Amino acid sequence: MLDLAKSTLRAPRDYSACSGCNLCLLVCPVWRRTHDFSLTPHGRAKALQFGAAAGDIAASVQSCTLCAACEPVCPEEIRLVAMTLDLRRQLPQPAAMADLLAGMQTRASPSAAPALSSATVLLPGPALRDRPSTLARVRALLQRSGATALGADDGADIALALEAGGEIAQRRLDRFLRPLHGVKKIIVADGLLLRHLQPLLPGSKIIGVGEALSGLAAVRSALRAKDLYVIEARAYHADYQRLVRYYDSLRAAAGCSFNLDLQRIAIPAAARSLPQRLGLEAVDDGVQLRWILQGRKVTRIVVESMEDRAAFEQYGECPVVHLADLVDDGTSSV
Amino acid sequence: MHLHSPAVEPGTVGPCPVAPDALQGIKRQQTNPARWNGSNWNEFAAALRQQGIELRENAAARAAFATDAGGTAYGLAHGVVIARNTEQVALLLRAAQAYRVPVTVSGGGLTTEGESVAFGGVLLDMTGMSRVLAIDAEAMTVRTEAGIFWHSLAEELRRQDLDYLSAPLNLTSSVGGTLGVGGIDVNSARLGCSADQALALQVVTPTGDIVECSDTHNAELFERVILGYGQFGIITAATLRVRRYTPLRMHYFYYASLATAIEDLQLIDRNEASDYSGILTILDCAVNVLVAFDSLEREAAFMAEWRPRLRGYGEFGFGLRTFAHYILRPWKLGEAWYLLQRKRELFPELRRPEYMRDGTMFDRSVVFSRAVWKFWGSRQMVIPDLATSAGKFVEAVKRGNAVCRKYFPHYTLYLVGIKLRPEHRAHYEMSCVPPDAEGWAYGCEFEPMMDAGVYSRDYLQSFKNEIYDIGVDMGASYYRFGGMMKGYIRRVFGDALVDRHLALKRAADPAMILNRHVIF
Numbered sequence: 001m002l003d004l005a006k007s008t009l010r011a012p013r014d015y016s017a018c019s020g021c022n023l024c025l026l027v028c029p030v031w032r033r034t035h036d037f038s039l040t041p042h043g044r045a046k047a048l049q050f051g052a053a054a055g056d057i058a059a060s061v062q063s064c065t066l067c068a069a070c071e072p073v074c075p076e077e078i079r080l081v082a083m084t085l086d087l088r089r090q091l092p093q094p095a096a097m098a099d100l101l102a103g104m105q106t107r108a109s110p111s112a113a114p115a116l117s118s119a120t121v122l123l124p125g126p127a128l129r130d131r132p133s134t135l136a137r138v139r140a141l142l143q144r145s146g147a148t149a150l151g152a153d154d155g156a157d158i159a160l161a162l163e164a165g166g167e168i169a170q171r172r173l174d175r176f177l178r179p180l181h182g183v184k185k186i187i188v189a190d191g192l193l194l195r196h197l198q199p200l201l202p203g204s205k206i207i208g209v210g211e212a213l214s215g216l217a218a219v220r221s222a223l224r225a226k227d228l229y230v231i232e233a234r235a236y237h238a239d240y241q242r243l244v245r246y247y248d249s250l251r252a253a254a255g256c257s258f259n260l261d262l263q264r265i266a267i268p269a270a271a272r273s274l275p276q277r278l279g280l281e282a283v284d285d286g287v288q289l290r291w292i293l294q295g296r297k298v299t300r301i302v303v304e305s306m307e308d309r310a311a312f313e314q315y316g317e318c319p320v321v322h323l324a325d326l327v328d329d330g331t332s333s334v
Numbered sequence: 335m336h337l338h339s340p341a342v343e344p345g346t347v348g349p350c351p352v353a354p355d356a357l358q359g360i361k362r363q364q365t366n367p368a369r370w371n372g373s374n375w376n377e378f379a380a381a382l383r384q385q386g387i388e389l390r391e392n393a394a395a396r397a398a399f400a401t402d403a404g405g406t407a408y409g410l411a412h413g414v415v416i417a418r419n420t421e422q423v424a425l426l427l428r429a430a431q432a433y434r435v436p437v438t439v440s441g442g443g444l445t446t447e448g449e450s451v452a453f454g455g456v457l458l459d460m461t462g463m464s465r466v467l468a469i470d471a472e473a474m475t476v477r478t479e480a481g482i483f484w485h486s487l488a489e490e491l492r493r494q495d496l497d498y499l500s501a502p503l504n505l506t507s508s509v510g511g512t513l514g515v516g517g518i519d520v521n522s523a524r525l526g527c528s529a530d531q532a533l534a535l536q537v538v539t540p541t542g543d544i545v546e547c548s549d550t551h552n553a554e555l556f557e558r559v560i561l562g563y564g565q566f567g568i569i570t571a572a573t574l575r576v577r578r579y580t581p582l583r584m585h586y587f588y589y590a591s592l593a594t595a596i597e598d599l600q601l602i603d604r605n606e607a608s609d610y611s612g613i614l615t616i617l618d619c620a621v622n623v624l625v626a627f628d629s630l631e632r633e634a635a636f637m638a639e640w641r642p643r644l645r646g647y648g649e650f651g652f653g654l655r656t657f658a659h660y661i662l663r664p665w666k667l668g669e670a671w672y673l674l675q676r677k678r679e680l681f682p683e684l685r686r687p688e689y690m691r692d693g694t695m696f697d698r699s700v701v702f703s704r705a706v707w708k709f710w711g712s713r714q715m716v717i718p719d720l721a722t723s724a725g726k727f728v729e730a731v732k733r734g735n736a737v738c739r740k741y742f743p744h745y746t747l748y749l750v751g752i753k754l755r756p757e758h759r760a761h762y763e764m765s766c767v768p769p770d771a772e773g774w775a776y777g778c779e780f781e782p783m784m785d786a787g788v789y790s791r792d793y794l795q796s797f798k799n800e801i802y803d804i805g806v807d808m809g810a811s812y813y814r815f816g817g818m819m820k821g822y823i824r825r826v827f828g829d830a831l832v833d834r835h836l837a838l839k840r841a842a843d844p845a846m847i848l849n850r851h852v853i854f
Contacts, residue, residue: 019715020403021707022442022506025461026485035462035481036416038390043398050397057394075707244688262489262697263704264688295493 015083017076018045024070024080027261029271030063033287039063041070041080044087054090061087062275066163066192067268068237072244081195088165088274096278097164100157118149121180125189126156127306128209134306137324141213142187151186153179159193164274180204187212189305191234198238208235210304211243213323214250222326223254228298230259230312232305233268256302259292267292270307285311293317302326370436370454370850375412378433382415385425389456390414399440399450399457405714406791407448407818411438411457417481418462420536420544420570427568427848428542430456434845439564441481441508446717447817449563449852450511460510463570466490475533476576480510480569485699497579499531505703510569516561516752516766516813518777520612520624520698523603523751527767529560530755531575537567540843544570549757558838560758561765563816564849565839580628581694582610587646589621590655592735593728596749596776598644599623600724603751603774607640608632610698613749616676618735619669620656621747626698672744680709710746712784716794718801718819719779721766722810724751727776733804734780741797744783751776764827764835768811777813802826816852823853 024041025031037043039060047057054061064084071080122142128135142148155176161168177200180186185205188194197206210232213219223229229250236243244264251258259267271288275281289311301320303309312320382389390396391413401408412435417423430437436455443450460481467477471494478487484498485505491497500519502512513535517528525531534548537559545567547556558566589595595613602611602625610626623646627633647655660670683705689696720730731749738745752775754767767775780801798819805812806825815823824832836854840846846854 017713019707019711019713020401020405020443021711022444022483023703023707026483026489026505035464037459037461038395038398046398046400047394050393050400052394052397056392073704075704075711248688262485262492263700294490 013076013078015045015048015078017078018042018049019076020046021075023073023075027069027073027263027265027267029065029067029069029268029288030273032291033284034063041074041078041084044084045078054087057087058091061091063273065268065271065273067233067266067271068191068195069233069265069268072237072240073263073265085162085165089167091165093166094164094274094278094280096280097161097166100160100164100166103157118147119183120146120148120185120187121151121183122148122187122209123151123154123189123193124209125154125159125193127310128189129154131306134322134324137322138209138213141216141219141324141327144216144218148187151179154189155193156190159190160277162192162196163277177201188235191232191236191238191305194235195238207239208232208304210235210323211246213304216327218327219323220250220254223256223302224300225255226297226299227254227256227302228259228293228296228300229254229256230269230292230301230303230305230308231266232303232308233266233271235304236266257296257298269303270305270311285315289315289317372412372454374433374435378429378435379413381429381433382426385429387415387422387426390416396457399443399452399459402440402443402445402448402450403715404446404448405712406446406716406794407451409448409451409453411452412454414457414459416459416462417570420463420538423458423463423538423568423570424542424544426456426458426542427538427540430847431541431843431845434847436847436850438849438851439510439568441511442483442504442506444504444507444511445814445817446715447814447819449817449849451817451851453851455847458568460508460568467571469494469496469576471496474576475573477571477573478509480508480513480535480572482509483507484509484512485703488697488699491576492579495579496576499575499577500525500528501699502528503699503702504706505699509572509574511564513560513569513572514562514564518750518752518813520610520626520702520750523611523753523774524606524609526753526755529761530758532560532572533575534573535559535569536571537569539567540845540848548573557760557763558842560761561767563765563853565835565853566842568848581691581696582626582628582698583630583633583693584610584624584626584695584698585633586649587623587625587644588649588652589623589646590619590652590659592618592621592731592747594645595621595623596728596731598646599749599751600727600774600776601643602640603753605640607636611751613747615747616673616680617669617745618739618747620652620673620677626695680705683708710781710783714784714789714794715781716798717779717781717814718798719777719813720801720805720808720810721752721768721771721775721777721813722805722808723768723771724774724776726808726810727778730804730808730810731778733808734778734801737797737800737804738780738782741793741800742782744785746781746783748779748781749776764823764831766811766813766815768809770809779813820851820853 022042028040031040044057044060068081124135153176158168158176180201183204187207187209189209194206194208261267269288270285276283298318301312303322309320309322379389395414396411400410415426437458438452439458439460440450441460463479463481465479469476483506484501500521502517513529513532537545537547545552545555599611599613602608608625609628609632613623615621660666684701689701720734722730802822839854
């Protein structure tokens with residue numbers, strides 16, 4: 001079995017380095033919703049420093065949305081996402097994970113998957129696959145900058161197992177990664193998977209769907225000054241140093257506003273705890289969505305991720321469009 | 335073996351029974367001469383629960399508050415309560431008073447001397463009360479719950495193109511905590527300390543009464559709570575003045591002399607030549623006077639009238655001067671290398687492009703707070719300070735600097751002026767504002783860089799004591815005189831004043847339950 005979460009730790013700094021600055025609270029969606037210090041990265045780190053075990057802080061560990069907003073602001077550069085995933089691995093697996101893990105064993109058959117011949121591969125994830133028309137638009141737009149293959153195996157099960165702290169069979173991982181070796185650019189819809197693929201495929205440029213689409217001139221020119229552009233938080237924070245500059249240049253070019261706070265951290269829209277992602281608890285995005293929209297004069301919301309689209313559509317404040325819907329790509333009318 | 339602890343007269347601070355022979359010649363201060371022994375806890379806990387107050391007694395919840403940002407004082411509460419509303423806080427204090435259970439209040443937990451650490455009793459986490467209640471853009475005020483972090487308040491104000499007046503250069507200081515101790519910003523020389531921007535407060539007294547107070551309404555309580563170190567009530571909501579948001583145009587001038595830089599800083603402050611001013615140093619070798627402006631007009635006026643009178647260098651000129659200085663003193667090349675390294679690390683952080691547009695700095699508190707935690711933050715932090723009148727400031731800083739030199743290879747000084755409000759003189763009594771200051775007070779924080787070094791608590795305490803002894807000698811005051819430094823309160827303010835405040839405290843808090851380890 002491969003300990004993927006642990007294998008992608010880039011630095012040895014852990015909870016013991018937490019100096020108690022509270023900066024992670026400022027950006028934590030769980031803290032915004034609960035104002036409960038114990039449910040924050042700081043709360044977990046301090047409890048661990050004073051002898052708590054994973055089981056003692058299980059509710060806190062499960063409540064984390066893994067939006068990763070806390071990582072770029074941590075002055076001690078603690079790998080907070082890895083810390084939380086490591087703690088999840090130490091907890092009993094939720095019963096809802098059993099079917100998933102059994103399915104992974106089935107998919108881990110040793111037959112070799114064919115290598116992808118395209119220089120660019122799109123791993124759309126389940127939310128985008130569930131909306132075939134939007135997926136078709138995304139592909140059509142990406143084809144404008146070169147042939148883009150659709151990854152038949154987009155690692156959705158791996159992403160969910162990562163989220164839950166489940167262990168991933170080495171054979172399953174090999175089977176997923178093998179076709180991707182040698183691919184120059186991989187466009188990944190799932191921000192958590194993106195974070196973990198970066199060190200595993202160092203020869204590939206791995207970016208999010210949002211960056212891939214917003215980099216197209218046609219998409220950029222379709223953005224309006226009164227748009228609120230909602231960055232997908234997980235992908236953004238996984239590559240923060242680079243992307244903060246990327247989106248700053250996009251702001252300068254397009255003039256729209258973003259779901260960024262004063263620290264230039266992306267305020268997550270659809271921020272979900274593990275029980276919520278597993279369908280064990282009701283989803284309530286209201287606090288986050290109200291905070292994103294508060295005091296803004298917005299006529300249209302442009303989203304990078306399908307989860308954010310669904311959340312804003314349900315909230316119903318103003319029209320919501322996916323980046324792929326901004327341009328008439330010939331697959332359907334805009 | 336028989337351990338002998340000398341008898342302690344009730345109500346006095348006795349000799350420290352811990353290693354009494356250590357640190358000969360340095361006065362030891364005992365923080366907690368008589369800790370609460372846990373009596374009535376179970377009855378108290380049951381009373382809280384009966385009233386629907388959630389009390390967390392599990393180890394993980396209590397351990398999370400075992401220390402503060404200083405990381406040198408450790409204590410455990412018997413239980414933690416997250417403040418949720420004013421009525422709940424009032425119920426808690428009434429029960430605490432009845433059962434004589436200590437209540438220690440924590441906001442951002444950024445104290446450094448253990449002031450927000452509970453040594454038994456209840457830890458009340460005020461960050462649970464973090465809502466902005468109302469923004470009045472016409473009256474230019476905001477009403478907010480007091481547990482909110484200043485940065486969270488700024489985030490909400492900015493959505494309406496507003497900003498707070500002044501707040502500590504630290505994103506996660508809480509509003510209530512700051513109003514209780516002062517709060518210094520780089521615009522304090524023009525606008526005063528953060529506590530002076532409060533127009534009105536909602537306070538829960540130690541006996542559990544909910545009282546609204548201001549300069550004109552329950553003024554005596556307002557006087558005691560502002561800069562009152564949490565002794566006379568818990569601030570649950572505050573009405574603060576706000577202003578229109580403006581990005582800053584920032585300039586830095588470099589000096590090799592602390593005295594010259596301070597004289598120039600005071601020249602700037604006296605003449606309100608800039609909107610923001612302060613000094614940050616690397617050791618005492620690179621002394622950086624920073625000035626900033628809210629408008630092009632103010633910047634242009636400064637450049638025309640005041641810049642020629644300043645004796646500081648620009649970055650390039652100071653680089654040349656420093657190079658010449660060290661080339662003639664090769665035995666100090668280690669120091670020169672440190673300055674160079676520090677410049678390479680720190681300066682880009684202060685000019686990160688995502689916070690700068692067209693030469694102006696957006697979000698100064700973000701820029702400075704990130705730098706503060708990145709370069710000065712660590713598991714242990716001691717930041718002794720001296721607050722003096724303008725006339726005594728150069729000498730105080732020079733003497734404090736010599737102490738820093740003696741104890742640490744690397745350190746930083748942060749100096750800023752605080753404009754005083756004559757009508758608030760009553761607020762300033764027994765506070766960080768020195769009693770002899772007129773017009774402006776000046777504060778200097780002496781911040782050692784711990785780097786990878788490990789220092790004992792005794793070593794750090796000795797350092798702080800030596801700095802604070804300067805204050806006693808000079809008739810100064812301190813920003814951080816609570817907690818582990820509270821033994822200095824009587825030395826610097828005298829028994830008569832402290833006893834008068836103690837009598838007020840006993841009248842307001844008969845069981846002496848609220849923040850009992852902070853001051854008295």
